[in-house]
Amino acid sequence: MENVPTLPSHLAKPINTYLEYLEIEKNASKLTIRNYKFYLSRFTSWFEANYPQKSIKDINIELVRRYRVWLSDYADDKGITLMRVTQGYHIIALRSFLRFCVRNDMETLSPEKIDLPKGESKSLKFLGRDHLRELMNAVDTSDVKGLRDRAILELLFSTGLRVSELCRLNRDQMNFKTLEFGVIGKGGRARVVFLSDSAIFWLTKYFDARDENFAPVFIRYAKGVDPINQGERMRLTPRSIERIVEKYVRKAKLPVKISPHGLRHSFATDLLYNGADLRSVQEMLGHKNISTTQIYTHVTNPQLKNVHRKFHQGNKR
Numbered sequence: 292m293e294n295v296p297t298l299p300s301h302l303a304k305p306i307n308t309y310l311e312y313l314e315i316e317k318n319a320s321k322l323t324i325r326n327y328k329f330y331l332s333r334f335t336s337w338f339e340a341n342y343p344q345k346s347i348k349d350i351n352i353e354l355v356r357r358y359r360v361w362l363s364d365y366a367d368d369k370g371i372t373l374m375r376v377t378q379g380y381h382i383i384a385l386r387s388f389l390r391f392c393v394r395n396d397m398e399t400l401s402p403e404k405i406d407l408p409k410g411e412s413k414s415l416k417f418l419g420r421d422h423l424r425e426l427m428n429a430v431d432t433s434d435v436k437g438l439r440d441r442a443i444l445e446l447l448f449s450t451g452l453r454v455s456e457l458c459r460l461n462r463d464q465m466n467f468k469t470l471e472f473g474v475i476g477k478g479g480r481a482r483v484v485f486l487s488d489s490a491i492f493w494l495t496k497y498f499d500a501r502d503e504n505f506a507p508v509f510i511r512y513a514k515g516v517d518p519i520n521q522g523e524r525m526r527l528t529p530r531s532i533e534r535i536v537e538k539y540v541r542k543a544k545l546p547v548k549i550s551p552h553g554l555r556h557s558f559a560t561d562l563l564y565n566g567a568d569l570r571s572v573q574e575m576l577g578h579k580n581i582s583t584t585q586i587y588t589h590v591t592n593p594q595l596k597n598v599h600r601k602f603h604q605g606n607k608r
Contacts, residue, residue, distance in 0.1 A: 301339075301346060301347075302335045302338070302339075302347060305347060305388075305392060305397065306328075306331050306332075306335065306388065308395075309327075309331075309388050309391045309392075310324055310327065310328055312391060313327065317478070317479075318478065318479035319478075320455070320477075322455075326380070326384070327384045327387070327388075330380060330381045330383075330384035330385070331384055331385065331388055333381065334358060334381065334384075334385055337358060337361060338350075338354075338358075341357075342354070347392065347397060347398075347399045348397075348398040348399055350389070350399050350400045351400055352400065352404050352405070355382075355385070355400070355405055358385075359378070359382065359408075362378045362381055363378060375408060378408060379407060379408045382405065382407055382408065383407065385405070386402040386405050386407070387402070389401070389402040389405075390402040415556055415560075415586060415587070416547055416548070416549060416550075416553045416556060417547075417549075417553060417556040417557040417559075417560045418545070418547065418549055418553065418554070418557045422543075422545055422546075422547065423448065423557060425543045425544075425545065426444060426539055426540065426543045426545060426549070427441065427444055427445065428543075429539045429542040429543035430444065430539055432493075432496070434500075435497070435500040435501060435512065436512045438493065438496050438497040438500050439497050439509060439510075439512075440535050440538075440539065441493045441497075442490070442493040442494045442496075442497040442509075443457070443509060443532060443535060443536075444536070444539065444554070445487070445489050445490040445492075445493045445494070446486075446490050446494065447536075447551055447554040447555065447558070448487075448490075448554050448557055448558055448561075449485070449486055449487040449489065449490035449558070450484040450485065450486070450490070450558070450575075451484065451555045451558035451559060451575055451576050452474065452484060452555070453476065453477065453551075453552070453555065453577075454529045454532050454533065454551040454552065455529050456474050456475075456476055457508075457509070457532060457551070458509070458526065458527055458528060458529050458532060459474075460474075460507070460508040460509070461506045461507060461508060462498070462504075462505075462506060462507070462508055463506070464508075465486075465494065465508065467486070467491050467494075467495065470485060470486045470491070471483050471484065471485045471486065472484060472486075474577075476577035477577060477579075478579065480577055480579065482574060482575070482577045484575065485575070494508075503516070503518075503522065504521075505518070505521050505522025505523075505525060506521040506522060506523065507521075507522060507523065507525065507526035507527070509526070509527045509532070510522055510525040510526060510527060511525050511526075511527055511531065529551075532551055533550060533551055536549065536550060536551050536553075536554070537550070555576070556587070558575075558576075559572055559576060559584070559587045560587055562575070563587055563588065569581060569584055569585065569588065572584055572587070
């Protein structure tokens with residue numbers, strides 16, 4: 292992401308108040324706050340450049356339409372344009388800010404008047420049983436680093452954790468007796484996730500192979516040891532986890548490019564395909580709305596397959 296532009300002066304106060312609201316009242320992550328600051332800073336920079344004499348109360352639907360045209364035509368110094376989904380993020384941030392302003396009795400455009408762009412439909416990427424086995428077996432577990440990587444893959448598939456949630460885990464959270472532990476997920480929502488027998492097996496082997504008692508569950512093994520604050524600076528980052536998963540996807544020569552989030556998809560589809568109910572899967576994934584969980588139903592409905600087998604003429608001989 293490019294450097295965040297400086298907030299123009301006349302919009303700085305309401306935007307900073309809004310960002311404080313996200314942090315304190317909504318318990319938004321630092322990444323979310325940074326992204327919203329970036330999107331709103333881009334809008335206010337455009338607003339100041341094109342309407343220097345206007346204020347927040349002058350924002351109307353025609354002005355927003357012109358901003359959307361500008362986003363669509365925007366290109367950076369290297370000629371790279373904004374993806375449609377990224378344009379949508381800018382408008383989502385603007386709508387959220389305006390909603391905050393209206394709730395706080397500021398005179399401005401009602402956010403309900405702004406339609407969000409339709410997102411591009413993406414196929415749901417997940418791994419079936421055979422490909423999961425190939426991915427797991429691609430890891431050489433002859434040393435502690437390999438044991439760590441196998442434990443990462445097993446834990447992602449066992450729990451459906453988001454990569455950011457996985458990175459934040461500490462060893463004292465792991466409870467191998469109850470086979471579960473609690474996490475604080477997106478939006479500050481707490482939930483319980485469950486450990487499979489396979490995940491426990493590999494986590495135990497990984498912990499037994501470690502020769503320190505650092506707090507993070509998953510640590511790096513490059514650049515030497517840093518014992519400060521119980522090894523906190525050795526904690527793996529989300530990008531490190533993504534690279535680890537990418538490494539074994541390539542090594543296993545899988546036909547599907549799977550990310551840590553793809554293993555979360557695999558977790559959900561596996562549960563639904565084997566008969567779990569949608570509400571339970573919603574709870575385990577930490578989805579706020581069940582409509583988000585419903586994206587998995589079209590790929591886990593065996594009745595659809597039976598209908599195709601019975602009625603499609605290509606199956607008749």
